[in-house]
Amino acid sequence: MPRPKIEDAEERLLSAGLNLFARLGTERVNTNAIARRARLGIGTFYSHFTDKYALLREIQLRTLAGIRVARLDALARASEQTALQVRRSAQAVVQFARSHPEAYRVTFGRERAGASRHGPVVSESSRPMAEALARLQAAGRIDAALDPELAARAYSSMEIGTLLWWLEDPGRAQEAALVDTLARMHPAVSGGV
Amino acid sequence: MPRPKIEDAEERLLSAGLNLFARLGTERVNTNAIARRARLGIGTFYSHFTDKYALLREIQLRTLAGIRVARLDALARASEQTALQVRRSAQAVVQFARSHPEAYRVTFGRERAGASRHGPVVSESSRPMAEALARLQAAGRIDAALDPELAARAYSSMEIGTLLWWLEDPGRAQEAALVDTLARMHPAVSGGV
Amino acid sequence: MPRPKIEDAEERLLSAGLNLFARLGTERVNTNAIARRARLGIGTFYSHFTDKYALLREIQLRTLAGIRVARLDALARASEQTALQVRRSAQAVVQFARSHPEAYRVTFGRERAGASRHGPVVSESSRPMAEALARLQAAGRIDAALDPELAARAYSSMEIGTLLWWLEDPGRAQEAALVDTLARMHPAVSGGV
Amino acid sequence: MPRPKIEDAEERLLSAGLNLFARLGTERVNTNAIARRARLGIGTFYSHFTDKYALLREIQLRTLAGIRVARLDALARASEQTALQVRRSAQAVVQFARSHPEAYRVTFGRERAGASRHGPVVSESSRPMAEALARLQAAGRIDAALDPELAARAYSSMEIGTLLWWLEDPGRAQEAALVDTLARMHPAVSGGV
DNA sequence: AATGAATGAGATTTCATTCAT
DNA sequence: TATGAATGAAATCTCATTCAT
Numbered sequence: 001m002p003r004p005k006i007e008d009a010e011e012r013l014l015s016a017g018l019n020l021f022a023r024l025g026t027e028r029v030n031t032n033a034i035a036r037r038a039r040l041g042i043g044t045f046y047s048h049f050t051d052k053y054a055l056l057r058e059i060q061l062r063t064l065a066g067i068r069v070a071r072l073d074a075l076a077r078a079s080e081q082t083a084l085q086v087r088r089s090a091q092a093v094v095q096f097a098r099s100h101p102e103a104y105r106v107t108f109g110r111e112r113a114g115a116s117r118h119g120p121v122v123s124e125s126s127r128p129m130a131e132a133l134a135r136l137q138a139a140g141r142i143d144a145a146l147d148p149e150l151a152a153r154a155y156s157s158m159e160i161g162t163l164l165w166w167l168e169d170p171g172r173a174q175e176a177a178l179v180d181t182l183a184r185m186h187p188a189v190s191g192g193v
Numbered sequence: 194m195p196r197p198k199i200e201d202a203e204e205r206l207l208s209a210g211l212n213l214f215a216r217l218g219t220e221r222v223n224t225n226a227i228a229r230r231a232r233l234g235i236g237t238f239y240s241h242f243t244d245k246y247a248l249l250r251e252i253q254l255r256t257l258a259g260i261r262v263a264r265l266d267a268l269a270r271a272s273e274q275t276a277l278q279v280r281r282s283a284q285a286v287v288q289f290a291r292s293h294p295e296a297y298r299v300t301f302g303r304e305r306a307g308a309s310r311h312g313p314v315v316s317e318s319s320r321p322m323a324e325a326l327a328r329l330q331a332a333g334r335i336d337a338a339l340d341p342e343l344a345a346r347a348y349s350s351m352e353i354g355t356l357l358w359w360l361e362d363p364g365r366a367q368e369a370a371l372v373d374t375l376a377r378m379h380p381a382v383s384g385g386v
Numbered sequence: 387m388p389r390p391k392i393e394d395a396e397e398r399l400l401s402a403g404l405n406l407f408a409r410l411g412t413e414r415v416n417t418n419a420i421a422r423r424a425r426l427g428i429g430t431f432y433s434h435f436t437d438k439y440a441l442l443r444e445i446q447l448r449t450l451a452g453i454r455v456a457r458l459d460a461l462a463r464a465s466e467q468t469a470l471q472v473r474r475s476a477q478a479v480v481q482f483a484r485s486h487p488e489a490y491r492v493t494f495g496r497e498r499a500g501a502s503r504h505g506p507v508v509s510e511s512s513r514p515m516a517e518a519l520a521r522l523q524a525a526g527r528i529d530a531a532l533d534p535e536l537a538a539r540a541y542s543s544m545e546i547g548t549l550l551w552w553l554e555d556p557g558r559a560q561e562a563a564l565v566d567t568l569a570r571m572h573p574a575v576s577g578g579v
Numbered sequence: 580m581p582r583p584k585i586e587d588a589e590e591r592l593l594s595a596g597l598n599l600f601a602r603l604g605t606e607r608v609n610t611n612a613i614a615r616r617a618r619l620g621i622g623t624f625y626s627h628f629t630d631k632y633a634l635l636r637e638i639q640l641r642t643l644a645g646i647r648v649a650r651l652d653a654l655a656r657a658s659e660q661t662a663l664q665v666r667r668s669a670q671a672v673v674q675f676a677r678s679h680p681e682a683y684r685v686t687f688g689r690e691r692a693g694a695s696r697h698g699p700v701v702s703e704s705s706r707p708m709a710e711a712l713a714r715l716q717a718a719g720r721i722d723a724a725l726d727p728e729l730a731a732r733a734y735s736s737m738e739i740g741t742l743l744w745w746l747e748d749p750g751r752a753q754e755a756a757l758v759d760t761l762a763r764m765h766p767a768v769s770g771g772v
Numbered sequence: 773a774a775t776g777a778a779t780g781a782g783a784t785t786t787c788a789t790t791c792a793t
Numbered sequence: 794t795a796t797g798a799a800t801g802a803a804a805t806c807t808c809a810t811t812c813a814t
Contacts, residue, residue, distance in 0.1 A: 609807080609809075610808075610809060610810085611808070611809085621809090621810085622810095622811085622812085625809090625810070625811085630811085631808090643802055667794075
């Protein structure tokens with residue numbers, strides 16, 4: 001009898017899931033709670049997602065896409081200068097995290113139990129960055145002894161870990177200081193010859 | 194039929210738990226499985242730990258203590274030179290992770306759902322390092338513009354994230370390269386004046 | 387395989403619970419048994435009642451309401467004469483107990499362990515009766531030395547205890563003799579001036 | 580190795596059990612807790628009692644014996660006059676309950692789950708009283724229409740129920756008023772011709 | 773006789789999932 | 794398409810009881 005309104009049920013579910021995941025953690029949220037918060041029947045949940053982790057995956061994919069776009073936008077507007085590009089890129093991510101803290105936490109946070117159930121969405125691919133570092137190395141712009149892949153990997157972990165820590169309490173650091181620290185510790189900057 | 198023979202039940206449970214947590218992830222392991230693997234009754238589990246997360250916490254505390262000791266040992270043997278100390282410290286942690294991959298993964302890995310249930314054991318405290326950086330700064334040894342707390346935080350995330358990634362497949366990088374990368378990107382080294 | 391057919395699950399559970407509680411006692415019945423007897427899944431039990439004691443409470447509330455109604459009905463039909471009202475009231479309760487022996491036993495019986503877990507439902511309130519006795523006293527109809535509250539309390543215990551004993555084996559006494567004894571020993575009758 | 584001292588382990592267990600049963604209710608006390616409170620090993624419990632209910636039964640038997648003795652003592656000292664004997668008997672029980680509230684509650688209180696497991700200890704035998712009433716009837720001292728057994732039964736319930744209620748909060752009534760009410764409502768008194 | 777670690781049957785409770793409406 | 798009552802496998806946790814010491 002109900003049938004509330006033929007609306008964006010899927011969006012409602014994604015939004016409800018994001019909020020609950022961020023507040024309670026993936027494991028402490030169940031499908032019934034997501035459907036209830038979306039003001040939809042539990043059956044509706046299952047006609048849109050196969051399970052809780054499918055919804056989580058969709059949230060993560062959207063977040064990763066958002067970050068990619070933000071980063072590319074920033075780079076497009078920045079000059080060719082490496083140090084500036086690094087800074088702009090860091091700035092873009094920090095801004096994204098500040099604007100979408102729930103999405104960032106849900107996507108990168110600890111307690112990603114879903115990963116072990118349905119394979120990781122976030123492979124934390126640092127491939128593009130590794131390639132960029134390799135190019136800089138080839139151009140003699142950074143220390144030849146640096147391992148590009150390891151360095152890229154290390155930087156990614158640093159960025160994610162630091163942002164998650166910051167989001168727990170944004171009062172912990174000024175946004176500008178955060179960007180500065182990330183940029184300084186970026187291998188393309190610190191590793192300069 | 195209770196009480197067949199007295200044994201070191203607690204150690205057996207810790208070892209079984211470590212193994213299962215590392216292989217399956219905290220959430221996919223239940224108390225029954227831990228007890229069974231330790232070849233003990235489920236009741237024995239509960240007479241030693243209040244729940245799964247109490248056992249997890251004990252594993253983590255032991256791991257953290259082990260790392261602390263390893264790091265201090267390494268520093269005690271190293272000269273006073275900062276760059277060398279940084280390298281020795283990184284080496285100690287890399288060696289610890291290589292020798293106790295399960296413990297490292299269980300302690301620092303993603304999917305730390307238990308943390309949200311019983312409070313985090315691993316605060317990933319970077320306090321000591323922040324203080325060391327501040328001292329170096331006061332001595333004019335590293336850039337005054339660096340924020341010691343942020344930098345320490347960032348380095349910790351980097352170290353942990355990189356080691357977790359490496360442990361997934363140690364073939365990904367030479368141990369020496371790993372140590373080298375961590376040392377290079379350490380703020381006390383890269384941030385030198 | 388869920389959801390075979392929609393039914394009045396709650397009534398089925400109440401009825402199954404009443405029967406089992408009466409036969410085995412509150413503590414010897416578990417939620418599984420109640421659900422099984424109601425031919426419902428255990429999950430269905432928990433979607434209707436928070437636990438065993440919530441179901442018990444509902445049974446008790448219904449029983450108390452039933453007795454209240456029966457007593458008021460009887461009084462409404464009786465004349466104003468005190469002795470007759472007392473007799474009619476006793477009669478109403480005896481009839482109720484005879485017609486709903488399980489409900490009476492479950493509501494008033496010993497072994498009300500649940501009470502201590504979730505607060506008593508049956509406060510065995512003798513307030514109304516105490517007030518009635520006080521009015522009769524004021525009107526000089528019963529001994530002024532009688533303590534109305536104590537007397538009301540005492541009568542309630544007597545009524546309940548006697549009925550529980552009788553229900554154990556209704557052959558123990560004629561219903562008429564039971565009513566007669568209760569009426570005779572009622573303070574408004576025996577305490578008359 | 581322990582072996583604390585060859586003492587009255589049994590008395591210690593009875594005392595611990597009485598205290599715990601009275602505070603928590605029969606069902607919420609377990610054998611381990613009783614042994615712990617008696618500062619004895621759990622094994623010792625089982626070398627003295629077969630289970631929790633055996634200990635409960637022993638407590639109840641002692642209590643019943645105590646009440647019997649108190650009542651007989653009182654009657655022995657009272658004159659032959661019925662009204663006085665009734666009053667003395669009531670007084671004796673009230674005093675006993677006041678002096679041994681835990682024992683009284685544990686013996687007569689609701690939530691006698693053990694009863695259903697091991698058969699009732701307290702049959703609430705009102706046989707002696709029924710016989711006394713019958714004798715009084717034969718002597719023409721009380722109304723011939725009264726059913727002695729029912730009346731005895733009713734009085735017992737009244738006495739127990741009222742005392743349990745009083746023990747919940749002795750401030751509820753003066754001890755003298757209590758004795759007075761019980762005596763007044765005793766069939767040998769109120770039923771007098 | 774006293775001990776208490778070990779036991780495991782059994783009770784409670786959760787929640788992903790189905791399917792008749 | 795949307796619904797939500799019903800389901801039961803699975804997980805957690807308790808506690809009476811045993812028996813080697």
